[in-house]
Amino acid sequence: MRLFEGTPWDRPPRCERCGELEADCECPPPPKQWLAPEKQQARLRVEKRKKGKVVTVIAGLSPEESDLPSLLARLKDTCGAGGAVKDEALELQGRHLERVRDVLVQMGYRVV
Numbered sequence: 001m002r003l004f005e006g007t008p009w010d011r012p013p014r015c016e017r018c019g020e021l022e023a024d025c026e027c028p029p030p031p032k033q034w035l036a037p038e039k040q041q042a043r044l045r046v047e048k049r050k051k052g053k054v055v056t057v058i059a060g061l062s063p064e065e066s067d068l069p070s071l072l073a074r075l076k077d078t079c080g081a082g083g084a085v086k087d088e089a090l091e092l093q094g095r096h097l098e099r100v101r102d103v104l105v106q107m108g109y110r111v112v
Contacts, residue, residue, distance in 0.1 A: 015027055034065060034066060034067055035062065035065035035066060036108070037107050037108035037109045038108045038109075038110070040060070040061055040062070040065070040066065040109055040110065041060050041109070041110045041111075041112060042058050042059070042060050042061055042104050042109045042110070042111050042112070043058070043059045043060040043112050044056065044057070044058055044097055044100060044101060044104075044111060044112070045057050045059070046095055046097055053093070054093075054094060054095050055091050055092065055093060055094075056079075056091070056092040056093075056094065056095060056096045056097055056100055057089050057090070057091055057092075058075070058089060058090040058091075058092075058100060058104075059088070059089040059090075060112070061088075061089075061090070061109075062088075063085075063088050068085050068090060069085060071090065072084070072085055072090050072092075074103070075090065075092055075096075075100055075103060076092065078099060078100075078103050079092055079094070079096040079099050079100065081093045081094045081096060
């Protein structure tokens with residue numbers, strides 16, 4: 001007799017939607033739920049990098065609850081600058097504090 005025989009831990013896991021074994025299930029994954037912009041707070045700052053380069057940093061947004069790549073794409077288009085997602089923060093090349101603040105407030109984010 002096995003230790004967990006006949007208990008839920010002895011049975012193979014099943015899909016909650018279709019009831020099939022998880023290995024045989026063909027259900028599509030559930031859609032990602034993003035946190036509303038009104039419930040998030042963005043912190044803006046300007047940093048000076050090597051060789052005098054200036055970068056606008058948007059921090060405080062959760063990467064698990066926000067679509068950071070699409071937000072970065074919108075900010076890059078608005079500012080006409082390059083940028084990247086680094087260390088759970090968005091970085092835009094150049095000093096774009098006011099423009100970024102206006103776009104984020106328009107989208108519904110709380111900006112500090």
